Amino acid sequence: LKTQVRGISSAIDNIKSVGIIGSGQMGLGIAYVAANVTRLPVVLMDVNQAQNEKGLQFMDKLLAKDVAKNKITAEHAKITRELVSTTTQMSGLSDADFVIEAASENLNIKTAIFRDLDQICKPDSILATNTSSISITKIAAATKRAEQVIGMHFMNPVPVMKLVEIIPGLATSDAVLEQTRSLATAMGKTCTVVQDIPGFVANRLLMPYINEAFMLLECGAASAEDIDTTMKLGTNMPMGPLTLADFIGLDTCLAITKVLYENTGDSKYRSSVLLQKYVDAGWMGKKSGKGVYSY
Ligand code: CAA
Secondary structure: OHHHHOOOOHHHOOOOOEEEEOOOHHHHHHHHHHHHOOOOOEEEEOOOHHHHHHHHHHHHHHHHHHHHOOOOOHHHHHHHHHHEEEEOOHHHHOOOOEEEEOOOOOHHHHHHHHHHHHHHOOOOOEEEEOOOOOOHHHHHOOOOOHHHEEEEEEOOOOOOOOEEEEEEOOOOOHHHHHHHHHHHHHOOOEEEEOOOOOOOOHHHHHHHHHHHHHHHHHOOOOOHHHHHHHHHHHOOOOOOHHHHHHHHOHHHHHHHHHHHHHHHOOHHHOOOHHHHHHHHOOOOEHHHOEOOOEO
8 A cells, every 4th residue: 555655755754654742633634635635655543542433433534525526536535535544652653754742732742742752653753743832942851862853833723824833953964954854745734944942933933923812812802703813814814813713722822922931931831821811711712612713
């Protein structure tokens, strides 16, 4: 199957399989693109088998929609599904040439994962993280292969959004940067290369914008709907900032804002009290059925 479906650039010829950690919205989206676009075998790992199954069901829905819209054939969709397998064990990633971690946005979780990956993966495997704000250099330091650790920041929803921010850590080699760029390109994405600074570029700009929208809501400047409509119609955004925050996940937005504040020490990144309150209440946005809006 592998040789039958591989029709991709020689630049990634040494990447024969991809491992992905986390079958949430980001991990699943990355798995979908790696299998459906790049035609690489993918092992999707999540400690929670129910989450793996939920992810696969969503993938089936995406494939069925693409087949119905004549974007791909039923045969293409069938092969995509055959290319994706799941595991609940980290050891299931031992054969992967390229691993992309898409677990929760938490430094302790990520460093623990990278420590384990370093033990389990082949010595020449590349270990990438989809972190949206945490220092790549810090994550890499949990391994003995810092030159093979890199940031590969996909945007949500991964199948639709065209960008991947690539973030080399302090020790990342140029060869690993080029391999990562080649893989992202083979996944149909446009890449930017960004230094390892808090929030990189996307979230350094996006999170203060979202945070400010919560501050406006908090001080009663306007209703949630009016804040969103102002930005959606006034600046031609596909979604207003509060809808987008619900879509990303309020816990993720808060975690990124805290990384910006803690790692720059600049009070302009202080998180909105209201955003914190929503997360404390378990209002995580679309994924929990309630955030700024109800779903
Ligand atoms: N997964 C896969 N595909 C999805 C999807 C999902 N979760 N949601 C929507 N799509 C697809 C739809 O299936 C549809 O595909 P087709 O064209 O093949 O039919 C296409 O996207 C358009 O969807 P809709 O017509 O339903 O809705 P829309 O036109 O309103 O678009 C949207 C939806 C693409 C999400 C659009 O609202 C949008 O671009 N929103 C902004 C998204 C954004 O800014 N993302 C970045 C967030 S920041 C981030 O990710 C970084 C971080 O670190 C926090």
